[in-house]
Amino acid sequence: MDALRVGLIGLGTVGTGVARILIEQSARMKLRTGREIRLTKVAVRDTFKPRSIDLPTSLVTSDPMAVATSPDVDVVVELIGGLKPARDIVLAALKAGKDVITANKALLCQHGDELFAAAREAKRCIAFEAAVAGGVPIIHTLSQSMTANQITSIQAILNGTSNFILTEMFQKQAAYADAVALAQQLGFAEADPSMDVKGTDAAQKLGLLTLLAFGTRVTPDQFLVQGIDTIELADLEYADELGYAVKLVATAKLVAGKLELHTQPTLVRADRPIAQTDGPFNIIGLTGDIVGTTWYSGQGAGGMPTASAVVSDLIDVAAGRARNNFERLDLWGSHPPFPLQPVEEVNRRYYLRMEVEDRAHVMAEITDALGRNEISLASIIQHETPEPEEVATSGGRPRFVPLVIMTHKTLEGRLRKAGEALAKLGCIRTPWVCMPISD
Amino acid sequence: MDALRVGLIGLGTVGTGVARILIEQSARMKLRTGREIRLTKVAVRDTFKPRSIDLPTSLVTSDPMAVATSPDVDVVVELIGGLKPARDIVLAALKAGKDVITANKALLCQHGDELFAAAREAKRCIAFEAAVAGGVPIIHTLSQSMTANQITSIQAILNGTSNFILTEMFQKQAAYADAVALAQQLGFAEADPSMDVKGTDAAQKLGLLTLLAFGTRVTPDQFLVQGIDTIELADLEYADELGYAVKLVATAKLVAGKLELHTQPTLVRADRPIAQTDGPFNIIGLTGDIVGTTWYSGQGAGGMPTASAVVSDLIDVAAGRARNNFERLDLWGSHPPFPLQPVEEVNRRYYLRMEVEDRAHVMAEITDALGRNEISLASIIQHETPEPEEVATSGGRPRFVPLVIMTHKTLEGRLRKAGEALAKLGCIRTPWVCMPISD
Numbered sequence: 068m069d070a071l072r073v074g075l076i077g078l079g080t081v082g083t084g085v086a087r088i089l090i091e092q093s094a095r096m097k098l099r100t101g102r103e104i105r106l107t108k109v110a111v112r113d114t115f116k117p118r119s120i121d122l123p124t125s126l127v128t129s130d131p132m133a134v135a136t137s138p139d140v141d142v143v144v145e146l147i148g149g150l151k152p153a154r155d156i157v158l159a160a161l162k163a164g165k166d167v168i169t170a171n172k173a174l175l176c177q178h179g180d181e182l183f184a185a186a187r188e189a190k191r192c193i194a195f196e197a198a199v200a201g202g203v204p205i206i207h208t209l210s211q212s213m214t215a216n217q218i219t220s221i222q223a224i225l226n227g228t229s230n231f232i233l234t235e236m237f238q239k240q241a242a243y244a245d246a247v248a249l250a251q252q253l254g255f256a257e258a259d260p261s262m263d264v265k266g267t268d269a270a271q272k273l274g275l276l277t278l279l280a281f282g283t284r285v286t287p288d289q290f291l292v293q294g295i296d297t298i299e300l301a302d303l304e305y306a307d308e309l310g311y312a313v314k315l316v317a318t319a320k321l322v323a324g325k326l327e328l329h330t331q332p333t334l335v336r337a338d339r340p341i342a343q344t345d346g347p348f349n350i351i352g353l354t355g356d357i358v359g360t361t362w363y364s365g366q367g368a369g370g371m372p373t374a375s376a377v378v379s380d381l382i383d384v385a386a387g388r389a390r391n392n393f394e395r396l397d398l399w400g401s402h403p404p405f406p407l408q409p410v411e412e413v414n415r416r417y418y419l420r421m422e423v424e425d426r427a428h429v430m431a432e433i434t435d436a437l438g439r440n441e442i443s444l445a446s447i448i449q450h451e452t453p454e455p456e457e458v459a460t461s462g463g464r465p466r467f468v469p470l471v472i473m474t475h476k477t478l479e480g481r482l483r484k485a486g487e488a489l490a491k492l493g494c495i496r497t498p499w500v501c502m503p504i505s506d
Numbered sequence: 507m508d509a510l511r512v513g514l515i516g517l518g519t520v521g522t523g524v525a526r527i528l529i530e531q532s533a534r535m536k537l538r539t540g541r542e543i544r545l546t547k548v549a550v551r552d553t554f555k556p557r558s559i560d561l562p563t564s565l566v567t568s569d570p571m572a573v574a575t576s577p578d579v580d581v582v583v584e585l586i587g588g589l590k591p592a593r594d595i596v597l598a599a600l601k602a603g604k605d606v607i608t609a610n611k612a613l614l615c616q617h618g619d620e621l622f623a624a625a626r627e628a629k630r631c632i633a634f635e636a637a638v639a640g641g642v643p644i645i646h647t648l649s650q651s652m653t654a655n656q657i658t659s660i661q662a663i664l665n666g667t668s669n670f671i672l673t674e675m676f677q678k679q680a681a682y683a684d685a686v687a688l689a690q691q692l693g694f695a696e697a698d699p700s701m702d703v704k705g706t707d708a709a710q711k712l713g714l715l716t717l718l719a720f721g722t723r724v725t726p727d728q729f730l731v732q733g734i735d736t737i738e739l740a741d742l743e744y745a746d747e748l749g750y751a752v753k754l755v756a757t758a759k760l761v762a763g764k765l766e767l768h769t770q771p772t773l774v775r776a777d778r779p780i781a782q783t784d785g786p787f788n789i790i791g792l793t794g795d796i797v798g799t800t801w802y803s804g805q806g807a808g809g810m811p812t813a814s815a816v817v818s819d820l821i822d823v824a825a826g827r828a829r830n831n832f833e834r835l836d837l838w839g840s841h842p843p844f845p846l847q848p849v850e851e852v853n854r855r856y857y858l859r860m861e862v863e864d865r866a867h868v869m870a871e872i873t874d875a876l877g878r879n880e881i882s883l884a885s886i887i888q889h890e891t892p893e894p895e896e897v898a899t900s901g902g903r904p905r906f907v908p909l910v911i912m913t914h915k916t917l918e919g920r921l922r923k924a925g926e927a928l929a930k931l932g933c934i935r936t937p938w939v940c941m942p943i944s945d
Contacts, residue, residue, distance in 0.1 A: 215815075361643075391825065
């Protein structure tokens with residue numbers, strides 16, 4: 068059988084890993100597919116930059132479009148990320164009759180409809196195992212292994228950087244800024260970590276999983292997305308005291324025929340698999356109406372784990388499986404999408420931490436504001452503080468003490484109204500912290 | 507496209523689940539594959555037995571061979587288990603031009619070579635996602651998602667019954683026999699639980715995973731297989747005190763080019779995913795040379811989770827993926843199999859619990875016997891016991907006290923020699939308990 072000729076666009080950490088595997092493991096690739104998988108073109112931004120991998124100069128170009136449309140390429144691997152010029156490159160490659168492999172969740176989440184339609188039009192495929200959870204084969208699992216089921220719930224840690232930072236803060240008693248600096252130093256976070264720590268990256272990945280599991284297209288602007296950048300060490304410690312861990316949890320689940328979606332720092336009971344997933348790891352729990360809940364975990368980022376997923380897609384293309392898989396993917400809504408549950412109707416327990424004025428009647432005012440919005444309290448922590456006369460005076464300014472409240476289940480809408488009422492009281496320092504508690 | 511016509515052989519828990527899904531979820535099946543998946547024949551042992559599912563009488567027969575060779579059947583689902591008549595049925599089905607789906611690990615582990623060859627000869631496929639770990643898609647993962655990797659290690663809980671019993675013993679402070687009785691009562695264990703509790707079932711599943719991951723065919727008689735039937739509550743409690751849990755762990759790993767294989771009750775550090783997997787659940791850790799370690803877990807047995815895996819195979823057959831997958835499976839040794847590491851060379855830490863005579867010099871004799879075999883001790887537990895004069899005399903018979911020893915790494919061969927030396931001392935009650943400790 069003819070060799071499968073690969074055009075690689077982008078030679079960062081993942082791209083370098085893919086090139087290395089194709090060059091060093093060519094015998095293995097042939098054993099798995101019966102064909103050679105050969106790297107024939109590589110596009111890089113800077114052809115003069117020194118690389119950790121030796122590539123023949125004849126392979127390398129700085130023109131990604133030349134790779135996308137080259138007659139010497141059968142399949143294009145897009146690893147540059149972002150929307151521009153990735154979208155144009157993928158469309159050009161499909162139009163030129165290439166199959167496409169991508170790890171670009173932002174692109175698929177934003178322009179998936181257009182790209183999938185273009186692939187179907189060209190009778191080619193898009194494979195994207197590497198777009199979610201690095202080396203964990205969650206795309207294969209959802210699109211092939213769980214097909215007997217209607218997925219009813221996805222609960223996941225999808226951003227390794229955030230999880231590393233939260234773990235580091237808790238285990239080393241570190242402040243948020245210090246943990247971020249360490250993550251950058253170790254290569255787990257970008258110089259600008261905002262896509263990771265603000266929850267966008269996890270929300271885009273949740274969008275892709277939602278498309279596969281529920282046939283419903285969503286973008287992060289349509290649901291609750293919060294990052295870990297407002298979390299303080301104190302919250303991790305209170306959570307621990309209460310028997311929980313704080314994780315950036317991405318959730319998509321069917322509730323009475325509507326799709327509840329959110330990506331937020333969340334308190335998770337310490338004995339649950341999500342709470343036990345530490346460091347730069349990802350974990351995904353899938354619940355199906357037949358199989359029950361199954362769990363998948365592993366390194367969610369990093370060059371080699373993600374390269375492993377890209378190469379498994381290449382092997383699927385070479386073996387002739389990828390197009391069949393893509394054709395059968397129920398991505399384009401042959402069943403109607405599920406309506407999204409309005410944010411106000413999301414029904415959960417909540418953790419509230421606030422600095423409140425240390426004077427008589429404050430607790431009555433706060434619990435009254437909550438109670439009038441039908442929010443009932445499950446537990447309260449107010450640690451003993453020194454008597455006012457024992458501490459230095461603060462020049463007549465009111466003294467504040469921390470108060471932690473766990474609520475019973477309530478609607479997000481009621482919580483927001485209660486928030487407005489609490490803000491009017493004037494006895495609570497802003498901003499306070501509010502996190503959902505997972506079931 | 508024509509309907510895919512299914513012949514189902516065996517209508518136990520899993521078979522009933524499969525029939526129910528095909529009947530109740532026919533719209534879903536069509537959505538996933540573009541074709542109807544239709545149940546056309548069902549073979550049962552006793553056609554008069556009342557069933558929880560209504561099947562037209564015209565579908566049901568007591569002759570499995572009639573189903574295997576029926577002209578109205580495209581794919582045969584074998585769910586009767588065991589070697590006879592399952593082997594003949596599968597061979598007949600393949601010869602008659604049917605694809606075959608089976609959950610029968612005993613059959614595949616014992617006669618896999620013959621059956622796979624017959625399938626290749628007939629240009630048909632055998633799909634067996636349900637043979638290992640129920641609803642956890644470990645066969646898909648190994649044969650499709652991890653293909654960029656050479657797997658270097660598998661570590662797994664593959665028998666839900668044993669894991670349920672161990673969990674029950676520890677959590678409820680129950681004796682082994684009581685936990686087995688409860689497992690039987692709840693349907694987690696057969697009337698004769700020996701395949702499960704003696705480790706055979708887990709070892710057969712490990713054999714299948716080893717074939718996929720290492721291209722090496724092994725049967726349970728070729729490696730160390732021990733069950734949980736000799737474990738006492740005391741061992742679970744000592745392990746807990748030392749920071750470990752006891753699990754029936756199935757291991758296959760490459761050590762210097764040789765394949766180390768064993769299925770044994772094992773001490774696993776409490777913070778590891780395997781130690782945290784309780785009840786009737788399975789978990790599999792796969793380490794690949796590129797991806798690192800990824801974990802997969804879920805309900806390992808039970809009618810519906812296993813039926814979910816069978817139906818995902820049916821969907822693969824209907825969608826045309828199954829034959830492609832099967833052709834590419836590197837099952838028939840296109841690379842040479844790995845040699846097995848001789849048992850004597852397996853290098854691990856060990857936990858020893860023995861009842862030793864409570865008299866002077868006993869500890870010196872025991873540690874001398876171990877030391878002469880180059881086994882060095884990592885820790886010792888001997889809890890304080892009442893002074894001999896404080897307890898009622900036992901009529902001149904020697905008094906025994908429990909002693910727990912954790913060794914540093916040593917070879918199984920040395921451990922066995924030390925065992926012979928310890929047996930000669932006469933100060934240790936037989937049998938004593940010896941379990942490996944996982945890395």
